[in-house]
Amino acid sequence: MRQHARIFALVAAVAAGLAGVALAQEGSKLGMINSQEVLEKSSEGKKAIAQLQAADKKYTDDLTRLDDQIKQLQNRLTAQRITLTAEAAAGIQADAQKKQTDRQRAVEDASRAMQELQAKTLSQIQADLIPLIEQLRKDKGLDIIFDLTKSGTVFFNPALDLTGELVRRYDALKAAPPVKK
Numbered sequence: 001m002r003q004h005a006r007i008f009a010l011v012a013a014v015a016a017g018l019a020g021v022a023l024a025q026e027g028s029k030l031g032m033i034n035s036q037e038v039l040e041k042s043s044e045g046k047k048a049i050a051q052l053q054a055a056d057k058k059y060t061d062d063l064t065r066l067d068d069q070i071k072q073l074q075n076r077l078t079a080q081r082i083t084l085t086a087e088a089a090a091g092i093q094a095d096a097q098k099k100q101t102d103r104q105r106a107v108e109d110a111s112r113a114m115q116e117l118q119a120k121t122l123s124q125i126q127a128d129l130i131p132l133i134e135q136l137r138k139d140k141g142l143d144i145i146f147d148l149t150k151s152g153t154v155f156f157n158p159a160l161d162l163t164g165e166l167v168r169r170y171d172a173l174k175a176a177p178p179v180k181k
Helices: 002-026 035-041 043-080 086-140 163-175
Strands: 030-033 144-147 152-156
Touching: 030 086, 035 043, 035 086, 043 086, 086 144
Parallel strands: 030 144
Antiparallel strands: 144 152
């Protein structure tokens, strides 16, 4: 497993080196965007953030209600312990335990729902932005646009893609007979 990681690291380093050579040779033009800033400053981004915050508040409020119900049951059990029958105390304890289980499920459900909502919302924004980024790239005559937030490439000129060349060379290396010493 470690050998695979080393091979992938080596391939990535070679690819990065080849890409650097290509950039230097072609005098490519680069652009940068900050997707976080786009999200925070655009009207659609602000709407998305508000929607996510509203959903988060709803889930937080639901959990707070469950916490209050659990606390009430525990306070009732503590305050009335002396006067309650063993059966009644066990019933309150069981109710409190059920509420604890309900709370745990609510936390899991809320977490999953928030992740899904976030992914859906951000996917939609990204789908809206990609054509705009492409047009901006064309208008500015850029070859590559990097996203500062993700440290990744949003678009690149296909002529700069050295993947095919790297694959051909790697395949040729592996197809060649081993050198005998």
